[in-house]
Amino acid sequence: MEPHGRLTLTWTGKDASLINAPDGGYEWVAQDDVRVHEVRRLLPEDHCSSSVAEPTPGATDDNMLIIGDSSDALRALIHHPDYAQKYRGKVKLVYVDPPFNTGQTFEHYDDGLEHSVWLTVMRDRLVQIRDLLSEDGSVWVHLDDAEMAYLKVIMDEVFGRRNYVTSVIWRKVDSPNDNKVTVTPDHENILCYTKNPSTRNTFNRKIDPALAAAYGKVDESGRRYRDRLLRKNGKSSLRSDRETMFFKLTDPDGNDVYPIRDDGREGRWAAGVEGVQRAEAEGRLIWTKRIDDAGVEKWVPYTREYAPDVPERPWATIWTDVHTSRQTKAHLKTMFPEEGTQFSTPKPELLLERIIHIASNPGDIVLDCFGGSGTTAAVAHKMGRHWVTVELSQNTVNTFTKPRLQRVTNNEDPGGITMLPPREVPTEDDFPEGGVLDEYKTANKVLKELVNAGLLNSNDAAVQELKRLTKSKVIPAEERWAGGGSFGVYSIAPSMYTLDEDGYPLFADHALNGVFTEGARVQLGFAKNAIDRYPFAGQRDTTLLAVVDGIVSAANVRDIVRSLREDERVIVASKGIAPGASELLRASSPGSHIKKFPLHASFDVLKAVRS
Known part of the structure; x- marks a missing residue:
């Protein structure tokens, strides 16, 4: 008999659902309980508008801070006729930072039923998130090691394994840990899934000006370029590997040229006939005279590649270059200095900025259904996205979320991504066109080493000119957010x-x-x-x-x-x-x-x- 079915995770109560109990916990009910399917009303409580005279361009309005259980809030966004048209199938990015299933969340962590509560809560919300995501949307779930493996199986089941993108590792601490443990947990994971496999091709890549350094030459128009040997080298470079890429070219002297390797074997070109013809038509087929090992001068074909206008590359999956928990708590402490009002598990604005930059664009909708201190909403607002954030605790909303977002709209939050960080730039405006800062810094370093070694005289005019040309300076931090926009505060009506x-x-x-x-x-x-x-x-x-x-x-x-x-x-x-x-x-x-x-x-x- 042929095996059938797919990999799933089974747990106690998987066929049931959970609703909020009067005591603040959860209550198990049947999946067709009327309260599970009830679409609650969203009751407007307040509208918070910016007090700044000139709002930051791109500041958004019609944002929502919802107080109550995230499942009720998500159901309202999906089915409530006043909101479904705007949000169902329209949310570009969902960031989920749920309570980690540790002893801090549930008193009896090792009890199978308590673990089932966490899994059921997450399963139900992920199903709702899937309905809210746009066709090119994605969901990013922040976890520690306690539940990461379990939740990945559930997300495979809800979104499909083909929609799994990656697991990002975020370094949450940057100082030595002196706890009396053998292994210290210095990182957390962020699982990323898309609604459709093609979505990952629409993610914004990392802009990296240093990539232009690989294009080591500059033409008369100032464009950086590099010439690459047309004959294929390395793996799969023989005629037998790609027969269609072994063909004749004609050099400037009218001679036939084939991709013959230095050892005499028949190789192949790195491009097909159409690719070579296109390069020739665009002026990118370059013939250069070279002397081979036998001392014979001959023409060798290259293809010219120009540096992209915006050099970019894929993002790495290990993030050690964003703020840690320590720096994030320091930022929140500037906004909430009172004793006893420090949020215990805040996430860095730089971390959310990266996720929001990768997976959305200005004007898109960003959702966070475990709002906490409001980091996702704050960053989304500063980045010109529309946002919805949901927080269960009225006390958390009153203490952190709402005041923080009011500070954002009123330009009273100088931390996080409000300021562009200091950055280093060349000191001269007359650098060769297309110059890259890293190249000049390297040249300056080499120049100093040569002077220190006594190989160059630092007083020579040429050395002084090189020093001038390779200097850089630091531009102070710049403000990029000056307030603006608004948001509404809503509570979920009782059942x-x-x-x-x-x-x-x-x-x-x-x-x-x-x-x-x-x-x-x-x-x-x-x-x-x-x-x-x-x-x-x-x-x-x-x-x-x-x-x-x-x-x-x-x-x-x-x-x-x-x-x-x-x-x-x-x-x-x-x-x-x-x-x-x-x-x-x-x-x-x-x-x-x-x-x-x-x-x-x-x-x-x-x-x-x-x-």
């Missing part, structure tokens, strides 16, 4: 439901009148205020929504149908249905029907889970 002692869902005491009407509208995906006609509460194309806070009777149905136009249909949301009401609606308005709340309830499963 409309509660359970009775037998585990059956009931409406909470507050789910009356306008609360029930708005909840039904959100659950069923009808646009707000799309129609202003009694007795309707929403509209979706030619389908209208009517809400009855109670039991729908035949009289209700007749009133609603009388208000419909000929081309319209209606969905009636209610808490109960009187006998004959559904049949009367279908007969009076074909295509119309009644939705009885709560939705998505399977009472047998609910009772089984509770027992």
